[in-house]
Amino acid sequence: MSAREPRNVVSAIWRIESAKLIAMLARMIKSVDLAEEIAQEVFIDALTRWETSGVPDNPGGWLMTAAKHRAVDVLRHARRAERKHDQLAQEVETTLAADFDEALDDVVGDDLLRLVFVACHPVLSQEGRVALTLRLLGGLTTDEVARAFLVPESTIAQRITRAKRTLAEKNVPFELPRPEDLAARLESVLEVIYLVFNEGYLATTGDDWMRPALCEDALRLGRILAELVSESEVHGLLSLMEIQASRARARVSPDGEAVLLPDQDRTLWDPLLVRRGLDGLARADAFVRERPGPYFLQAAIAACHARAKSAADTDWARIAALYDALLQVAPSPVVELNRAVALGMAFGPEVGLAVADPLTNDPALRDYPFLPSVRADFLAKLGRFADAKTEVERAAALTKNARERTLLLERAASYAQSDEERGSTNSPPS
Amino acid sequence: MRYMVLIGHDEKGGNNMTKEEHGALFAAYKKYQDELRKAGVLLGGDPLQPSSGGARITLADGKRKVVDGPFSESKEIIGGYFLIEAKSKAEALEWAARCPAANLDSWSYVEVREIQVLPS
Numbered sequence: 001m002s003a004r005e006p007r008n009v010v011s012a013i014w015r016i017e018s019a020k021l022i023a024m025l026a027r028m029i030k031s032v033d034l035a036e037e038i039a040q041e042v043f044i045d046a047l048t049r050w051e052t053s054g055v056p057d058n059p060g061g062w063l064m065t066a067a068k069h070r071a072v073d074v075l076r077h078a079r080r081a082e083r084k085h086d087q088l089a090q091e092v093e094t095t096l097a098a099d100f101d102e103a104l105d106d107v108v109g110d111d112l113l114r115l116v117f118v119a120c121h122p123v124l125s126q127e128g129r130v131a132l133t134l135r136l137l138g139g140l141t142t143d144e145v146a147r148a149f150l151v152p153e154s155t156i157a158q159r160i161t162r163a164k165r166t167l168a169e170k171n172v173p174f175e176l177p178r179p180e181d182l183a184a185r186l187e188s189v190l191e192v193i194y195l196v197f198n199e200g201y202l203a204t205t206g207d208d209w210m211r212p213a214l215c216e217d218a219l220r221l222g223r224i225l226a227e228l229v230s231e232s233e234v235h236g237l238l239s240l241m242e243i244q245a246s247r248a249r250a251r252v253s254p255d256g257e258a259v260l261l262p263d264q265d266r267t268l269w270d271p272l273l274v275r276r277g278l279d280g281l282a283r284a285d286a287f288v289r290e291r292p293g294p295y296f297l298q299a300a301i302a303a304c305h306a307r308a309k310s311a312a313d314t315d316w317a318r319i320a321a322l323y324d325a326l327l328q329v330a331p332s333p334v335v336e337l338n339r340a341v342a343l344g345m346a347f348g349p350e351v352g353l354a355v356a357d358p359l360t361n362d363p364a365l366r367d368y369p370f371l372p373s374v375r376a377d378f379l380a381k382l383g384r385f386a387d388a389k390t391e392v393e394r395a396a397a398l399t400k401n402a403r404e405r406t407l408l409l410e411r412a413a414s415y416a417q418s419d420e421e422r423g424s425t426n427s428p429p430s
Numbered sequence: 431m432r433y434m435v436l437i438g439h440d441e442k443g444g445n446n447m448t449k450e451e452h453g454a455l456f457a458a459y460k461k462y463q464d465e466l467r468k469a470g471v472l473l474g475g476d477p478l479q480p481s482s483g484g485a486r487i488t489l490a491d492g493k494r495k496v497v498d499g500p501f502s503e504s505k506e507i508i509g510g511y512f513l514i515e516a517k518s519k520a521e522a523l524e525w526a527a528r529c530p531a532a533n534l535d536s537w538s539y540v541e542v543r544e545i546q547v548l549p550s
Contacts, residue, residue, distance in 0.1 A: 003519040012520035016469060059524075109468070216515060223470030254549070272473060272513075 006050045009059075014043055015139040017060045021067050022136055023111035026174050028071045032118060033164040036136065038074065042067045112137075113228045114174050120189040123170045128163035129192045131156050137224070138217045148214050149199065186229070190237050190295060193221050197241050201248075215245055226280070232287035236296030239280030243302040246273035257403055262311040274306045294330040297322050316346035333362045334370075341374055349381040369398035373408060376415070385419035432473065432545035433522035435512040435529060440505045441480060443537025458530040466514060471525060475512035509538070519544065 002008055018039055025035035042063055056062045119132040134140045134148075142160065146153040166172075177185040200214025222238040250268035253259050281303050284296045292300075301322045308314040323339035337359055344352020356375050365371045376391035389412050396408035444452065459477075466472035478484075481499035488495050501507060512529070516522040522542050531538040 003523055008518070008520040009524065012516075012518060012524045015517055015521050016524060213517075216517075220470035220515070223472075224468065227468045227470070249547075276473070 006047060006055060009055050010043060010047045010050065013046075013059050013063070017063055018043075018139045019112060019115065019137045020108055021063060023115040024064070024108070025067055025071055026115060026118070027111050028068075029074060030174055032115070032136070032167055032174070034074070036164075038070050039067060042070055109228050110176070112224070114176055116189055116225060116228070117177055117185055118167065118172060118174060120185075120192045121167065121172050122185070122188050123172060124163045124166055125159075126192070126195070128159050128166065129188070130195060131159040132163045133192050133221070134196065134217060135160055137221060140217065148211050150211075186231060186233065189225065190233060193218050193225070194237060194241070194295075196221070197244075201244060212248075215241075215248070219245060226283075230287055232284045232289070233293040233295045235280050235284035235287060236293060236299045239277045239284055239299035240295055240302055242273045242277035242280055243299065243306050246270040246277060246306065261305060266310065269306070277306060278303055291329065292325065294326060297326040297329070301326075314345070316342050320346050333359055333364045334368075337365065337368075337371055337374060344374075344378055344381075349378040353378040353382070367398055369395040369404070369408070371395075372398070376411065380415055380418070383422070385415045385422065389415040389419065431516060431518070431522075433514050433516055433519075433526075434543045434545060435475075435514060435522070435526045436508055436541040436543065437510045437512075437529065437531040437538065438506045438541060439509045439531060439534075439538035441500065441507050441509070443534075455530060455534075462529055463512070465528070466512060466525065471514045471516060473513040473515055475510070477510035478508060481507050506539075513545075 003012075021039045021042070022032070022035045025038050026032045029035060029038070045066065046059070046063060050056075050059075115136060116133075119136050120129045124132065130149075131145055134145045135142065140148075142156050143153050146156040149156070196214050197218035200212050200216075200218065219238075219241055222234075222241055226234050226238050246269045247261075247264060249270070250264035250266065251259050251261075259265075277299070281296075281299050284299060285292075288296065301319055304315050304319050304322070320339060320342035323335060323342055327335050327339060337356060340352045340355035340359070343355055353375065356371065356378065359365055359371055360375075372391040373395040376388045376395065379385075379388035379391060392408050392412045392415060396405045396412065399405050399408065444455075447455070463472065463475065466475075481501045484499040484501075486497045486499075486501065488497075509531075514522065514525055516525060519542075522544070526532060526540045526542045529540045532540045
């Protein structure tokens with residue numbers, strides 16, 4: 001029963017308790033780095049004890065108490081070493097006494113939230129934020145983070161060390177953001193979580209299982225955050241991830257090929273995650289203040305697909321309107337192209353083409369195969385098969401994915417055939 | 431990975447409980463559920479109505495047989511479940527061990543089962 005070996009029990013408990021423990025310690029001793037070190041010492045100590053005495057009934061409580069004692073020791077030591085720290089130590093003793101009485105959920109929640117904001121602090125590089133978040137909040141080991149991101153363990157260890165050093169050098173306080181900074185700081189947190197999710201979601205089959213597991217890690221972080229923060233975008237991101245994750249089994253064919261949304265077998269979508277995603281969207285909706293944010297809108301778009309029983313049932317007019325709104329809050333040529341697709345599906349290929357055509361002058365989309373592919377589709381629907389063929393061949397030349405290239409060239413061949421058939425029935429005017 | 435934390439109990443086990451004890455048990459379940467949710471591992475869960483309101487359906491010799499509850503012959507009745515997402519069996523066991531049903535001495539227990547993912 002390997003699951004019950006003390007080592008595995010301790011690593012499971014680490015996963016469950018470490019973030020809370022590190023967060024509490026970081027508040028007490030005002031250093032994330034030292035907090036993690038103490039937490040690890042406490043766990044190593046626990047492992048040694050439990051190997052002989054067995055795991056106690058309430059390991060979480062045991063660890064919290066042990067960690068507090070250890071922190072007090074560290075602080076007393078610091079006080080002896082340097083009298084100047086008297087006041088700090090005094091402060092800590094006072095809060096400590098209070099802490100022992102009230103292991104309140106609010107206190108734990110606030111500490112955790114501080115840790116979230118510090119781990120995703122904008123002074124850190126994006127890589128640093130991701131590594132620190134997975135390690136401190138996700139309870140992953142450095143090795144697990146490294147395997148998930150396909151980089152050597154030493155690279156992740158360095159990123160974590162560097163991130164912690166930056167936090168110390170920049171004197172980043174272990175505090176919640178000021179209200180005026182909240183939106184920007186939250187954006188940084190959501191970006192980190194979504195990046196982790198996509199790293200797992202875009203992983204291909206045959207990869208180490210750690211990569212797809214990143215989706216679960218991101219969902220877990222998103223769910224934890226949604227319990228701590230009543231902001232529309234937090235629930236919006238969680239909803240978006242739940243709905244995307246619901247398609248995990250449908251988006252890869254049995255032979256490992258990607259299956260695009262319109263071609264997916266919707267019976268393979270996970271109804272539990274769809275329902276959770278739709279519920280989350282409703283919560284996100286309830287928290288919208290001035291105007292909906294980009295995660296909420298993307299979730300709303302994903303929800304339109306999730307609600308459609310078949311690809312043909314999709315409410316494209318609503319999706320186009322949501323892309324309109326998304327363009328207002330997060331303008332980008334890719335969003336505009338998606339809006340063109342939705343408009344084309346809702347109101348006909350001329351409408352879609354009229355929106356897509358100007359994008360051919362956008363340098364950002366110059367090498368983007370989806371643009372000529374979309375235009376080819378509209379052109380073919382308008383009966384302009386020769387133009388459609390040229391466009392889809394352009395897309396095939398641009399894509400770096402062999403499987404996608406094959407599919408695009410198959411489309412080119414079918415457009416060529418349609419063009420020929422039309423040529424033979426309708427002779428061009430002489 | 432998803433795990434089902436099944437709560438089994440002897441339906442008569444709570445008969446001798448006082449109102450206060452019932453209240454405390456209810457509060458303990460609420461606290462447990464909150465803990466699962468705040469940790470981001472809870473996917474779903476519900477208590478079940480007593481088996482007296484349920485029924486069992488079997489097919490014997492080609493004939494359907496419907497037997498109404500309660501299933502008094504059994505001391506192990508499923509009384510509810512939590513569906514959780516955990517990184518490992520060890521983590522699922524750790525969560526399950528914190529369930530009130532695993533801490534009520536003889537008349538209840540939890541069973542942990544991993545959800546099987548069928549190939550698509």
